[in-house]
Amino acid sequence: MQVSRRLLLKASAAATVAGAVSAPHIARATQAEFTFKFANNLPDSHPSNLRAREMAAAIKSETGGRFDLQIFPFNQLGSDTDMLSQIRSGGVEFFTMSGLILAILVPAASINGIGFAFPDYATVWKAMDGELGGYIRGEIAKAGLVVMDRIWDNGFRQTTSSTHPIRTPEDFKGFKIRVPVSPLWTSMFKAFDAAPASINFNEVYSALQTKVVEGQENPLALINTAKLYEVQKFCSMTNHMWDGYWFLANRRAWQSLPDDIRDIVARNINGAALKQRADLETLNVTTRDDLAAKGMAFNQPDTAPFRDKLRQAGFYTEWKGKYGHQAWAILESAVGKLG
Ligand code: X2X
Numbered sequence: 498m499q500v501s502r503r504l505l506l507k508a509s510a511a512a513t514v515a516g517a518v519s520a521p522h523i524a525r526a527t528q529a530e531f532t533f534k535f536a537n538n539l540p541d542s543h544p545s546n547l548r549a550r551e552m553a554a555a556i557k558s559e560t561g562g563r564f565d566l567q568i569f570p571f572n573q574l575g576s577d578t579d580m581l582s583q584i585r586s587g588g589v590e591f592f593t594m595s596g597l598i599l600a601i602l603v604p605a606a607s608i609n610g611i612g613f614a615f616p617d618y619a620t621v622w623k624a625m626d627g628e629l630g631g632y633i634r635g636e637i638a639k640a641g642l643v644v645m646d647r648i649w650d651n652g653f654r655q656t657t658s659s660t661h662p663i664r665t666p667e668d669f670k671g672f673k674i675r676v677p678v679s680p681l682w683t684s685m686f687k688a689f690d691a692a693p694a695s696i697n698f699n700e701v702y703s704a705l706q707t708k709v710v711e712g713q714e715n716p717l718a719l720i721n722t723a724k725l726y727e728v729q730k731f732c733s734m735t736n737h738m739w740d741g742y743w744f745l746a747n748r749r750a751w752q753s754l755p756d757d758i759r760d761i762v763a764r765n766i767n768g769a770a771l772k773q774r775a776d777l778e779t780l781n782v783t784t785r786d787d788l789a790a791k792g793m794a795f796n797q798p799d800t801a802p803f804r805d806k807l808r809q810a811g812f813y814t815e816w817k818g819k820y821g822h823q824a825w826a827i828l829e830s831a832v833g834k835l836g
Pocket of ligand 1: 651698
């Protein structure tokens with residue numbers, strides 16, 4: 498078995514060299530035994546895609562060319578909503594999705610996005626690599642998807658606007674803000690008396706440009722790499738929620754892999770997550786100067802009145818009811834008492 502595989506590999510390597518002249522595409526296609534598509538919503542220059550390309554190269558070399566990971570960044574294969582159905586059907590094999598959006602399918606997956614729950618990254622990783630993350634992954638598995646152990650970072654989210662900075666909760670009143678397609682986001686901005694509009698990320702730039710909405714909220718690294726500074730003037734450091742990407746796999750596709758390949762792929766994906774986290778943690782700080790140089794006006798609001806506003810609106814009580822006591826207790830054991 499091993500010998501014949503080695504012979505086969507040799508044969509296909511020879512075919513590649515010979516074929517490189519006449520038919521490079523066919524030659525390349527015959528190299529890998531497994532070709533998986535990885536779709537995501539992030540720009541090509543975002544650290545997630547830089548680390549993903551590095552990881553794809555490592556997987557290819559460690560599997561001796563048997564596994565080929567093809568990356569489709571920036572919604573090339575459709576909106577988040579489209580890609581969620583593709584990962585379920587097997588149209589794509591891998592997809593990174595914000596847990597807060599995945600909540601459409603797995604309600605528990607938005608729990609880490611509860612407003613002002615996390616004070617800092619140290620608390621985030623302890624929780625997401627610990628009991629809270631384990632609980633969420635269990636719920637994702639119950640929904641029939643495979644999820645890798647390490648969540649990738651998106652970041653602490655900040656609020657941008659073309660009309661006015663957000664200094665106090667009152668500034669959110671009537672504010673036309675784009676939010677991802679997810680009940681938690683809509684609920685939170687309604688609690689602020691804003692006017693949230695659910696829009697997939699691939700339509701955000703044009704929604705801002707045409708002033709369908711005044712503002713949006715995202716981590717600094719993404720505001721920069723998606724060039725949202727071109728259509729937004731103010732950036733308020735509201736730090737209102739932490740958001741991360743679960744690395745999801747289609748179950749049938751994942752189970753079709755031999756154990757040795759599956760181990761190499763999982764190890765590399767989880768390893769890349771740790772590097773991507775480090776990249777973003779730095780970038781979400783240093784990007785502020787970069788964006789200021791590109792013309793964005795920054796302000797740092799006191800977040801205590803925002804939290805009070807959510808509390809008064811009954812936001813925490815409502816979501817505690819939705820997630821249930823067990824999940825809420827796990828969250829509070831990581832971040833302290835909420836609400
Ligand atoms: O849609 C967004 O704003 C994004 C890219 O941050 C998410 O995937 C949640």
